[in-house]
Amino acid sequence: MKTKKVAIVGASGYSGEVLVQLLLNHPHAELVAVTSRQNAGQTLAQVFPKFASHPKSKTLRFTEPDAPALAKLADVVFLALPHGVAAEYAVPLLAAGCTVIDLSADFRLKSAAVYQEFYAHAHPAPDLLSKSVYGLPEIYRDEIKRARLIASPGCYPTSILLPLIPLLKAGLVQPDGIIADSLSGVSGAGRKAELDYLFCECNESVRPYGVPKHRHLSEIEEQLSLAAGTNVTIQFTPHLIPVNRGILTTLYLAPTERVCDAAGAAQFAEKISAAYHSAYASEPFVRLLEGKALPDTKNVVGTNVCEIAWRIDPRTGRLIGMSAEDNLVKGASGQAVQSMNILCGFPETAGLV
């Protein structure tokens, strides 16, 4: 299998760091460039001591980000940049023939107007919105195979979309009134020197934030609307939890059937189970929990797996969906590598197990 040359623009943040880790050890990818303005000139080993045992860490140096130079070196370029900045690099890299896998929100939406509503500035490259593919492999595997611009999903969206889409597609839950309550580790805020994310401000603290209109709503609702075939508006509340990594999402859903008695609940349970198994039984990175097991972030941290469980509550007639993922792996860099594997024709799990 032919090795691909890959580069990472913005490799010094938390998702950049996980990308470095995954790509340094990927059997079919050769990491040829990493960029970071503040670390330019330093080796990987200097910036990330934990990678110092890898031979390449002593020779590969961070450079200033420079699209034309990267286009000469790399076949595939990962962008781990802030929203709005990623597009500046995507345009020239695509023009120069590179495949681009963008971890920012810049190409996740189909509508430039919705982008402007949620990100508060005009979209920098609206023409590309129709060409990008939303990089959720379990849903868009075929499109990813043919893509040259991947918009890798956000961490919260992944944790919400994976448990919800099969149920909406199967018509098992109502598209109205969906609630997603999510708990995220602090790495989700990025490696930014801000008081709010200091150890002493996060440790022994649990708090909601961004209530009621978080930016990720835009891509969540766009994807849910596509799955449901109708406009979907959801309630989404993120909370900050003192763990480094992990997202736990609890979904409150209205079944399209009555589940308030034992017979109804049992019948509906079979349909939910069938929908999930049909969607995910052969997916390498979705784990449907069985028996009494419930998701726990500690069982997925460091892996590209999303755990899913669900319960019917006959007292309330509701369906409770629950998922757990590593926000930096399945919620960011692992999923991006999964997309790379698909579009490059590598085994989908290469470098991810």
Added chain:
Amino acid sequence: MKTKKVAIVGASGYSGEVLVQLLLNHPHAELVAVTSRQNAGQTLAQVFPKFASHPKSKTLRFTEPDAPALAKLADVVFLALPHGVAAEYAVPLLAAGCTVIDLSADFRLKSAAVYQEFYAHAHPAPDLLSKSVYGLPEIYRDEIKRARLIASPGCYPTSILLPLIPLLKAGLVQPDGIIADSLSGVSGAGRKAELDYLFCECNESVRPYGVPKHRHLSEIEEQLSLAAGTNVTIQFTPHLIPVNRGILTTLYLAPTERVCDAAGAAQFAEKISAAYHSAYASEPFVRLLEGKALPDTKNVVGTNVCEIAWRIDPRTGRLIGMSAEDNLVKGASGQAVQSMNILCGFPETAGLV
């Protein structure tokens, strides 16, 4: 003001420990007895080194729990015992003339049948159910003044009832479809030697549990039904979070008015604000957050305060309520002392600020 003699049965657990701390330093209470089977014979200082600087810690020794002996020593007895065990002590202590403040679930429900449904054994003293007062001072202050048996509320119930009851009483939210999503620190599980609560099992872990029917639902729904004047069934999902102390609850509520446009939302916001201010503006232990502030457990841990904030979401037409408390103080021992203050005629904040 005449000092009351107080005793704690079951003083070696986490809520017992906080009771000891509060009562050792209470200006109008004299701690005369602490019981614990496993620590009988040891001084307070030996069992709780952190209290060793208090003069009484070197002389007050744990004893085996013995109701008649306690009744001779104490005016007020706190029971920090498991469900089902508390009633065994309450009966003889009440008969002997003591005032009893029970931190277990034994006397929180009015119905012995509901107790049996949720606690899986027959109620040990059903006659007392009609005599106990639910020790939520902000709601039952007058009844507490005259009570001789206080059923101090659970930690999750307190965090849910305080933000909800004023809204239900004012008819501002619908009693149907209420969702309470709660996040609790690990001390809520008690000081029990179980693998699930080991440091390495909880640290770097976030997980739901007890889905969908947690025992605390019984008292939550009974109290909400009383407030709403109709039967209330809610959805409640507890999660375990790696902090020692603190509960953060997020409530998803349906307003009884349309709030989907700016005018409707503004009008409704005034009503919510008025209901909360009417209920809590002069409460010493409820803090209504203003401006952009949202609850954070780190702002209430170690205090008897419950923080409350709310947001209207015009996109979904919902009201989001949020609360934060210390599960061991306002959610347990602090609230129990608050009840003691009320029924003994002490200033309500004595020993709590």
Added chain:
Amino acid sequence: MKTKKVAIVGASGYSGEVLVQLLLNHPHAELVAVTSRQNAGQTLAQVFPKFASHPKSKTLRFTEPDAPALAKLADVVFLALPHGVAAEYAVPLLAAGCTVIDLSADFRLKSAAVYQEFYAHAHPAPDLLSKSVYGLPEIYRDEIKRARLIASPGCYPTSILLPLIPLLKAGLVQPDGIIADSLSGVSGAGRKAELDYLFCECNESVRPYGVPKHRHLSEIEEQLSLAAGTNVTIQFTPHLIPVNRGILTTLYLAPTERVCDAAGAAQFAEKISAAYHSAYASEPFVRLLEGKALPDTKNVVGTNVCEIAWRIDPRTGRLIGMSAEDNLVKGASGQAVQSMNILCGFPETAGLV
């Protein structure tokens, strides 16, 4: 007892926050001013939501630091400022007749030359060095009573000096070869927006820093030299530990007697015990641990207590000393208030228990 008016310059950092907490609730002090450049204009409640239940929190506003204005308002001024900046305020405040309690390192040393060696700039007010009193009440209580400028000790120094000084004074340990290995919570680094102190950089991390020459060595060695009556040079290694608050220090000491056999060890143990009891038995804020107990930061956090324990190791002939304190209370703000109590003639424990 006449109330003193007190002000805090630099009240928005971690030790400033604890000073606010202690002084808001102090029975004999009235907090009349708090300064902070970045928070000027905001109320205490806005900056510190946790204090919002205190009536004064809604009316007391942060101001720009202005020494003449403060001197008009306050009898006692606490300086919780960076090294080098504190002196700028101390000079005019002293000149205007205020008592100054400085929590920085600016007045802890007697020698301006040593200050320059360790702090890398000339001392800004060398004349005051001879007038300041090192605010370690267990050692300098009499001097503190008469002081107008208190140099409140650093957090590491307190944890090292309290267990060591009585042994050196009694000639029980050799002044040569002392090793202090200290573990500090992250609040010791201050509330600074730096990458090194982000949650994700500190959580699940244990690391030494500042090896081998930490700034606090200067005041530690000056104080130990005074106690020993000879020049003392020690080895000191600080480590950063993922807790909010707390310092644990382990001291490796050479007894001046042979303790390699049981008889020698027993005899020496009695002398150590006698020295500690003579020094600290009646100290309200030093707790000598007995029996098998060893210090644990969780038993002192939130209190002004320093726990001390020790063991003789007959295998090596060494004495091991161990201490635990809250770096923000006994290691900073609590100790500063203790000094205020002494110099103002208040009960020494006022506002601290």
Added chain:
Amino acid sequence: MKTKKVAIVGASGYSGEVLVQLLLNHPHAELVAVTSRQNAGQTLAQVFPKFASHPKSKTLRFTEPDAPALAKLADVVFLALPHGVAAEYAVPLLAAGCTVIDLSADFRLKSAAVYQEFYAHAHPAPDLLSKSVYGLPEIYRDEIKRARLIASPGCYPTSILLPLIPLLKAGLVQPDGIIADSLSGVSGAGRKAELDYLFCECNESVRPYGVPKHRHLSEIEEQLSLAAGTNVTIQFTPHLIPVNRGILTTLYLAPTERVCDAAGAAQFAEKISAAYHSAYASEPFVRLLEGKALPDTKNVVGTNVCEIAWRIDPRTGRLIGMSAEDNLVKGASGQAVQSMNILCGFPETAGLV
């Protein structure tokens, strides 16, 4: 390369769990049996949800430990059992022709008398003591190649021996007066349901324990004595730190040369550097830190790497050595797999990078 069949006795503890993880994914080992009394009958996926994505996790079931049955299935058997129990299995397994890699302390010492002194019971199989090889590959690689019984080192010993042995062998530090101050994550205490290791007892706590005579001293001193060619007695203080995994050790050492002036220090620094490079420059799992870098457990957790750094302190004339490792990987299971790789003729890093 011929695959070896491997079994794990005692696979449900923390080091057992890491062994499972490493051996499930090892390119040359086939995990054929895992035992655990309390989990017998359950699959790997049921006991360890995090491994549920591995195909074998659904079929491999825990069994009761049974040496004859294991001997029929496996070529190599790992024992992850308590001290004293391991020997019961080692004897029959060796007799049946298996290679045994023991992670307990049972075969680490050469002297049954020292074993009895430190472990408080007679050695259960003293004849085997002369046949076992101490499984520290960086020191005993040749002996491991020919071994059939490996005594894999303890976690604290590994963190102390790796930085110390090259210096003692080179005669650069004095064998007298060595101090090792170690900080360990809570997983070092094992997966035991004890109050001391509950989340709320460890979180926000830092504490020494086992002072002054920890069991691991026996193997540390035996190995140091062999390296120094003389009897070595050291001072060792372990501390419990609220992280899941990781040991940080700080060593206080006396150089055999004067380093109190710049010239002496520089000369000695070259010798230390040379000794370490000679010992470890080509070791895949020892990382000598350069420049200003100091060890940090977060850079080694999840890896088989031990980081080492050192500083000369001309003020005190001492050498400070520092190391960091993952107590469950290089300090236990990873090192055991490293030994397996060596004795089976696999690449030493197989399954470990």
